[in-house]
Amino acid sequence: MIKTIAVGLTLLMTLAACTTPVERTSTGDIPAARVYIKSMTEQAAGLSQITFTRAAGLLNNDMLELAINDVVLAQIAGGEHLSIWLKPGSYDFSIKRVSSLGSNAGPTTDKLTVQVAQGGRYQVQVSTELRGLTLQLAK
Template sequence: MIKTLAASLTLIMTLAACTTPVERTASGAIPAARVYIKSMTEQAAGLSPVTFTRAAGLLNNDMLELAINDVVLAQIAGGEHLSIWLKPGSYDFSIKRVNSLGSNAGPTTDKLTLPVAQGGRYELRINTELRGLNLQLVK
């Protein structure tokens, strides 16, 4: 019993040492180092804002990749947000876990197609639920 407990604690400490602390900003915005298409974060005439917000909490601790039209836009952690600016058109957004170690609850990806109109404002909410990842348009 004691050997099993010691082995378990050693394994937990080893896994904890392998994790890298997540860089955070005071505002809750995704740090620039985790935004891969920085040009999309710049406001310009004729573009519509799309804001992504990820809930904080116990189920939202894993890092997710946020993609636009199958190109990774950023990595988002729980409690963070990102605003991008897009031309009118239809865009496919997706989220997936960066790594799914220990995350067997439900699907590890979710997708949403968003038609962006001139002058529109859009907010997308990202949640990790017991049944999997959820990307939804906030009305």
């Protein structure tokens, strides 16, 4: 029994050592190193604001890739948020797990289409639930 516990703890510590610590900011913004299309984070006249927010919590520990029209925009961790600025039009946002170590809890991607109007402000909630990943437009 003690050997089993010791082996389990050793395995757990080995796996923990393999994970890279997540860089965080004091404001909860996604660090610049994980934002791949930095030009979209710059506010300009005629653009609409879209803010992505991911709650912190046990189910939100895995890193997710946030994409716009199938192009990776950023990686988002639990408790982080990102604001981007877009011209009016239709945009497809999607999320997927960066890596999932044996996690098969529901779908590993989700998509949301947003019709962006000029001067609009949109809040998109990113979450991980037992049934999988979700993107929801906040009302």
